[in-house]
Amino acid sequence: MxxxxxxxxxxxxxxxxxxxxxxxxxxxxxxxxxxxxxxxxxxxxxxxxxxxxxxxxxxxxxxxxxxxxxxxxxxxxxxxxxxxxxxxxxxxxxxxxxxxxxxxxxxxxxxxxxxxxxxxxxxxxxxxxxxxxxxxxxxxxxxxxxxxxxxxxxxxxxxxxxxxxxxxxxxxxxxxxxxxxxxxxxxxxxxxxxxxxxxxxxxxxxxxxxxxxxxxxxxxxxxxxxxxxxxxxxxxxxxxxxxxxxxxxxxxxxxxxLDYEMWNPQTDPHIPHHYDAAAVDGKFADKEALRERLWLRKDYSPIVAYVGRLDPQKGLDLVRHGLYYALERGAQFVLLGSSPEQGINAHFWDIKRQMNDNPDCHLEIGYDEELAHLIYAGADILMVPSLFEPCGLTQMIALRYGTVPVVREVGGLADTVFDKDHSDRPREGRNGFTFRDPDHAGLESALSRAIGLWYDYPDQFRELMENGMHFDYSWxxxxxxxxxxxxxxxxx
Structure with missing residues (x-):
């Protein structure tokens, strides 16, 4: 009625x-x-x-x-x-x-x-x-x-x-x-x-x-x-x-x-190559386009990304730690975000300058809608280490684009991301990696499993990507x- x-x-x-x-x-x-x-x-x-x-x-x-x-x-x-x-x-x-x-x-x-x-x-x-x-x-x-x-x-x-x-x-x-x-x-x-x-x-x-x-x-x-x-x-x-x-x-x-009209890898006007769960190869072409745009080295390695406000709520110490840890583990790292607090922005500008000559890392301090879409499409792994997150949309966007989320098990993140190794859901219902404690060891436990799976079991990683794309987090x-x-x- x-x-x-x-x-x-x-x-x-x-x-x-x-x-x-x-x-x-x-x-x-x-x-x-x-x-x-x-x-x-x-x-x-x-x-x-x-x-x-x-x-x-x-x-x-x-x-x-x-x-x-x-x-x-x-x-x-x-x-x-x-x-x-x-x-x-x-x-x-x-x-x-x-x-x-x-x-x-x-x-x-x-x-x-x-x-x-x-x-x-x-x-x-x-x-x-x-x-x-x-x-x-x-x-x-x-x-x-x-x-x-x-x-x-x-x-x-x-x-x-x-x-x-x-x-x-x-x-x-x-x-x-x-x-x-x-x-x-x-x-x-x-x-x-x-x-x-x-x-x-x-x-x-x-x-x-x-x-x-x-x-x-x-x-x-x-x-x-x-x-x-x-x-x-x-x-x-x-x-x-x-x-x-x-x-x-x-x-x-x-x-x-999530607005599935705005966030749709089949029709997204901001990405050069379109794809869906049945044919994810367009995603790999978007990954190369992202590398070209940000002058990253073309290499056989996963791209780990962070997209979002640089707000203390988002676990900024863990974002910074994840950056260095991903590079240590042979991944590339991309960050897009900014903070209204000058001190936080200045801190990430310092990291950007420090990483200026590193061909495996790029920090974009600011917000760029088109680049955000390209990062979601081109990255392999998205990190969301929030201290608290009532709902969270970035992990839903990542899943929609076949980017495997690594998230802290809190709020809406816990309701949308189900751990590949520890979830009680059937195999096809698992779509990412989670960790419980908001500390370096917690983040490393999940991020190392994600990067390790990408290198050692690419077929399983691809299955995880496709699982994520089959979830319906629309309205x-x-x-x-x-x-x-x-x-x-x-x-x-």
Whole structure:
């Protein structure tokens, strides 16, 4: 049965993208539409959006008045298509200029900006007559939608709407003071400061918007089954473990999907030779093209790669160690990535200079979309030694391109990569190498097995490549999981 779903989010790729959240909103919306459901997305109208990705932008509601504090703020609501998705953009006309700041996040009044957006999104539904079956909210920025819906808007005409909330990042929770309650009209401090509602578990003077979403939403997800467990039982929940356990009956992990249109070695416009699992020889031609592009020696050796942000979360000490270890074991090494932290960038620039004359190593400090595609296609092994990884897309891309992943057994990495030697899956269900401990010995245990297999048992290595290419990490399965969740909460 067809449903009407409204995404309320701070990001959607490519029009407003900072991280994986933006990709999820686009990919999941597209998959739900393919399945016959009506989907609309509500976003802020940022001044710094990629307006070249919006088609037919026009005003649809010139006078949306949003109650705010002692008065109201007038908003203009715009409509446009972003890669076929129907999007509404809310533009508040307030002296604070909530979304005209040249950036998406990182301002001192974040909790005020996003509480306003949450309130405005519900006011838009109320006044426009839109009545979605499910409102799907994302991260703490839209965490106040569920409390506002069930405490205020349910009594004003939105009594049938249900909320699914996805936590992409547990670290950021929207911990703030009581002014949010006064501005949004929730008001009753004693009521909302209760630890059964929005009261922060560790700071009695604060409310926690992420916690509010967990308490009030009809269902809460995070981006992989393993990460759902980690959020409850390890420090990766950043203090939300107890409330997730209290509400465990409505909490679960749904693995993010990968955009199989963008990442497809059969059609990828960024690689010179196309291939698939039935005919992987094009991959070997791409490997030679990668060597030519990066001036690597043409030799009988595997290429080990790292692609991604140079962020401490990614296990940078292990990335550096893996580079030297791969070279010692007779492999070549390629890195593509950069960090917003100058110190980290400077460190990898030092390694780049040190390796400048080494014909088996190339570091590209920065981000280059075309080169990323060529590395995924041309490398033999991709290293993902993350300290934590809620979902992770790089290992899914690697599998799609027949590049064997070597990953730490954590979060979404543990849900997608199954060790060639130690997995309890049948042989055809194994697709890479994993290690448990985030130390040099752990990484070496997996990387040495991968490089050794490439040299000593090339037929087995090729079988592992083909196994990986047969896995389906598209939005197909997650899309069905979300449809099941929506259906479940509609009938509660």
């Amino acid at each position: 067809s449903m009407y779903i409204m995404m309320v989010a701070p990001e959607m790729a490519p029009v407003a993208k900072v991280g994986g959240l933006g990709d999820v909103v686009l990919g999941l919306s597209r998959e739900l539409e393919i399945r016959g459901h009506a989907v609309e997305v509500v976003l802020p109208l940022y001044d710094c959006m990629r307006y070249d990705h919006i088609w037919g932008l026009q005003v649809t509601h010139p006078d949306l008045w949003v109650p705010w504090g002692a008065g109201a703020v007038r908003c203009t609501v715009w409509f446009g298509f972003v890669h076929g998705r129907k999007c509404f953009f809310i533009e508040p006309h307030s002296p604070e200029n909530f979304f005209n700041r040249g950036g998406y996040y990182g301002f001192p009044d974040e909790h005020i900006r996003w509480s306003f957006f949450s309130k405005a999104a519900l006011e838009f539904l109320l006044q426009s007559g839109k009545r979605p079956d499910v409102i799907h909210t994302h991260d703490w920025q839209t965490g106040l939608v569920a409390p506002l819906l069930f405490e205020i808007y349910k009594h004003q005409g939105l009594e049938r709407q249900r909320v699914c909330h996805t936590i992409h990042n547990f670290k950021h929770q929207g911990i703030c003071g009581p002014n949010v309650l006064d501005l949004t009209g929730l008001k009753r401090h004693d009521y909302y400061y209760s630890r059964d509602r929005l009261g922060d578990d560790y700071d009695p003077t604060a409310i926690n918007l992420a916690k509010g979403a967990v308490v009030y939403a009809n269902f809460v997800t995070t981006v992989s089954p393993r990460h759902a467990w980690e959020a409850r039982f390890t420090e990766q929940g950043h203090g939300l473990g107890p409330v997730l356990t209290t509400h465990q009956a409505k909490f679960g992990g749904v693995l993010n999907g 197909n399965w997650p899309g069905q999981n979300y449809v099941n969740i929506y259906d479940y909460i509609r009938h509660k």
